[in-house]
Amino acid sequence: MQQLSDKADRLLLRALQDNARLTSGELAQMANLSQSPTWRRVKQLEDAGTIKGYHAALDRRALGYSVLAFVLIGIDHQNETSSQAFVQAVSEIPEVVQFHAISGQADFLVGLVARDLDHYSELLQRKLHRLPGVRQVQSHFSLQEFKGQMADLPVPLD
Incomplete structure (x- = not known):
């Protein structure tokens, strides 16, 4: 398991966990970084397996599973x-x-x-x-x- 390098990684993970549709520009602004380093950090977190994937959260009830x-x-x-x-x-x-x-x-x-x-x-x-x-x-x-x-x-x- 990869150790998170700093507060910025935690902030990026928290933001993506809340909303995986954020753009790298939006993430960069939230983390007080420029876009390229933000993208590299996210890519490193993906490559290390810390970010396992992205998905849509479906409402089971809306799909008929009460x-x-x-x-x-x-x-x-x-x-x-x-x-x-x-x-x-x-x-x-x-x-x-x-x-x-x-x-x-x-x-x-x-x-x-x-x-x-x-x-x-x-x-x-x-x-x-x-x-x-x-x-x-x-x-x-x-x-x-x-x-x-x-x-x-x-x-x-x-």
């Missing part, structure tokens, strides 16, 4: 083969927008979106319960988002 669920999943065995099969299968479900291996009683945390509770029930019965090695599934539904909104994550587009 349900946001966090699903704790325990699997039977935590060996490389079974874990890889599980990870591959979960990664292929379009409605999965977050996926983490976690510590604690469950092995994985899956964040997914669904059009409604009927759609979620279908995902649960036809996909999640049928994943390789699933031992336990526990669902939690988001009632309200305050910070770290799901707009930052991809939404499946049919």
Whole structure:
């Protein structure tokens, strides 16, 4: 991981995180730099992997996904083969927008979106319960988002 060289890098990252559509001229003005050094700094941050990409934040509700669920999943065995099969299968479900291996009683945390509770029930019965090695599934539904909104994550587009 690259160390940020100074306050200007942090300022540029903060500005781009808030609005990735800023021009290099606008960024330069915000950072009190000229345009060329600003562009070089941003390019260095991209090349180092500090800036991983640029995207449009989509509103899941506007796209018909009113349900946001966090699903704790325990699997039977935590060996490389079974874990890889599980990870591959979960990664292929379009409605999965977050996926983490976690510590604690469950092995994985899956964040997914669904059009409604009927759609979620279908995902649960036809996909999640049928994943390789699933031992336990526990669902939690988001009632309200305050910070770290799901707009930052991809939404499946049919």
